[in-house]
Amino acid sequence: MEPTEEKKPRKSVRTRADAIKPFRCKHLVAVIEDPNDIKNIGTVLRNVNALGVEKAYIIDPRKSLPDDWQDMRERRSLSGPSVSAVKWTFVKRFDSTEECIAHLTSKGFVSVVTSPHVKGKTNVYLHEGDFTQYTKLAVWFGNEKRGISELAVEHCDMCVAIPMFGMIESLNLGTSSGIVLYEVTRQRREYQSQYRRRDQRGKRGTPLPTVMERRPDTAD
Numbered sequence: 001m002e003p004t005e006e007k008k009p010r011k012s013v014r015t016r017a018d019a020i021k022p023f024r025c026k027h028l029v030a031v032i033e034d035p036n037d038i039k040n041i042g043t044v045l046r047n048v049n050a051l052g053v054e055k056a057y058i059i060d061p062r063k064s065l066p067d068d069w070q071d072m073r074e075r076r077s078l079s080g081p082s083v084s085a086v087k088w089t090f091v092k093r094f095d096s097t098e099e100c101i102a103h104l105t106s107k108g109f110v111s112v113v114t115s116p117h118v119k120g121k122t123n124v125y126l127h128e129g130d131f132t133q134y135t136k137l138a139v140w141f142g143n144e145k146r147g148i149s150e151l152a153v154e155h156c157d158m159c160v161a162i163p164m165f166g167m168i169e170s171l172n173l174g175t176s177s178g179i180v181l182y183e184v185t186r187q188r189r190e191y192q193s194q195y196r197r198r199d200q201r202g203k204r205g206t207p208l209p210t211v212m213e214r215r216p217d218t219a220d
């Protein structure tokens with residue numbers, strides 16, 4: 001049976017999906033470790049989608065999310081705060097930090113954690129970090145109260161901090177993920193625009209654009 005008109009993706013949706021493809025950051029994963037608040041998960045997913053991060057992993061030991069991505073997409077409590085970004089973002093859940101680390105390691109990913117505090121051996125401020133040195137990169141964000149776990153810190157290559165100048169201890173999870181992922185994706189898009197394949201390091205004759213051309217909105 002022919003799909004009904006309603007079920008076909010709208011032309012504008014298809015056009016947009018094609019247009020954003022070259023700008024997405026390949027082999028870049030945002031990991032949210034044991035988040036408490038579903039609204040924060042939604043905000044991070046919104047940032048992940050908007051900034052062109054390839055995937056989001058959620059470590060969910062309390063099993064507050066469904067395992068299946070399709071079920072996750074239909075969860076109103078997640079779809080609302082993410083303004084439907086969950087529908088357009090690859091999201092995978094894990095029962096534990098150990099399980100997530102094992103998965104990332106098996107796929108050859110290097111992890112960096114984020115924290116307002118000095119953690120582990122190598123600490124950098126966000127603007128000092130080079131996020132293009134890793135072919136496959138996972139950027140971790142910690143729990144709203146406890147922050148990032150010791151296990152994640154032990155496993156990571158470096159700890160990244162957003163400089164702060166106020167009296168408060170930390171930024172909110174959603175806000176910090178937006179700031180960090182903006183800088184990481186900016187650097188990696190710049191790199192992708194100049195080099196053909198990360199492993200071959202072949203420089204392009206003409207760099208690709210790093211931002212999309214903006215046009216006035218047109219009707220569908």
Ligand SMILES: C[S@@+](CC[C@H](N)C(=O)[O-])C[C@H]1O[C@@H](n2cnc3c(N)ncnc32)[C@H](O)[C@@H]1O
Nearest residue numbers: 114115116141142147148161162170171173176
């Ligand atoms: C509300 S904070 C957690 C605060 C917690 N008391 C701690 O010790 O980290 C939630 C998460 O946001 C990120 N975050 C918040 N402020 C940050 C900053 N200034 N630099 C880097 N990451 C930050 C970290 O991933 C952190 O685990």
